[in-house]
Amino acid sequence: MKAVVYHGPRQVSVEDVDDPRVEAPKDAIIKITTANICGSDLHPYEGRAQLDAGMVLGHENMGVVVDIGDAVDRIAVGDRVSVPFNLACGTCRNCVEGWTAACLRANPSGSPGAGYGYPQMGPYWGGQAEYLRVPWADFNLLKLPQGTEHESDFTMLSDIFPTGYHGTELAGVSAGDAVAVFGAGPVGLMAAYCGMLRGAAQVFVADFEPDRLALAAQIGATAVDVSKTDAVQAIMDGTDGFGVDCGVEAVGFQAHDPSGQEHPHLVLDDLVQVVRATGRIGVVGVYEPEDPKATTEGAKEGRYGFDYGLAFTKGIAIGSGQCPVKRYNRQLRDLIIRGRATPSFIVSHELPLSAAATAYDRFDRRVDGYTKVLLHPDQ
């Protein structure tokens, strides 16, 4: 089959690899109809997270089941499915409690949490390919209505729609709240959108990228252009000096200033300032446990020096981590089916798999309006 193969920083290519096949009785094989490129894919792409050469990339996958192992009985050949980016066993203590992002059995390294085509997440090939092997298929796969309707909405269910929702869940967004989202990438835009779905009175979205800020404004958020204005000042002014109830961090460890200079603690510091005393922050932007190219000595070892003293003084609750997709994906699917959510508004490009290398390059440089790329292997 054709697949997007990682060879090293900024080196990805579409090439022939072996077809995946059923290896264990609980496996399913999916024919991919859509696989997205994610901001998280840029961490190995930029060489900021170590990934073995030869890995097939892609953790945002959906498609149609074409083969199943003998022990699969809930999912059938022909089912249209969304594949959560977390690969989880379904029976360990964390899975049973709904924390599939911290599955204790799926990652052979022993670390909690496994996924497809991603650093430190196990040996599992990703789905930027014609086919994908899904272990523990009955537990992991979410069934979708047959056909092709809502394809570009449903494809957001594997990661960023639930991840945006998780950010608002960690931040406890409820009706009437004021919310500040940092980062207007796909995750930040989904967090802002989920803030709206949960009834926030006011949602601010801070970033530098004009096309991304325009999408934030399009869904009714207040866009804060960090290249022209001080985000903290703008959000304090916009809340009559009170600050927001909830903050969502959707930038991660490569937070930078308008000149491009990285300050890994920058956005966490801003959030601690704009969230009111006793408010809440959800951190879904990734902070790597090690980053040899970090701009501070601490961040090289995963020690991020943000203003914890002020956070403590204000009694701010901070939640963080990978999204347990399965906790939210069925409900978010039903919002799409019932016409209450259309997360596809962020899609900027739909391309054949063969265009993946160019798409990675442009998405990484954030040029030509590359906000969210959907790859279609059958085009």
Ligand SMILES: NC(=O)c1ccc[n+]([C@@H]2O[C@H](COP(=O)([O-])OP(=O)(O)OC[C@H]3O[C@@H](n4cnc5c(N)ncnc54)[C@H](O)[C@@H]3O)[C@@H](O)[C@H]2O)c1
């Ligand atoms: N927790 C999870 O489960 C999960 C899932 C998916 C993605 N992620 C992470 O979420 C983060 C965002 O993902 P994405 O796909 O939207 O990535 P992205 O790289 O497309 O977007 C990040 C955005 O942050 C902006 N930014 C940088 N510095 C900023 C600053 N100081 N203030 C405001 N904005 C700033 C950038 O301009 C960019 O638009 C990444 O770290 C990604 O790895 C986490």
Ligand SMILES: [Zn+2]
């Ligand atoms: Zn992703």
Ligand SMILES: [Zn+2]
């Ligand atoms: Zn598990």
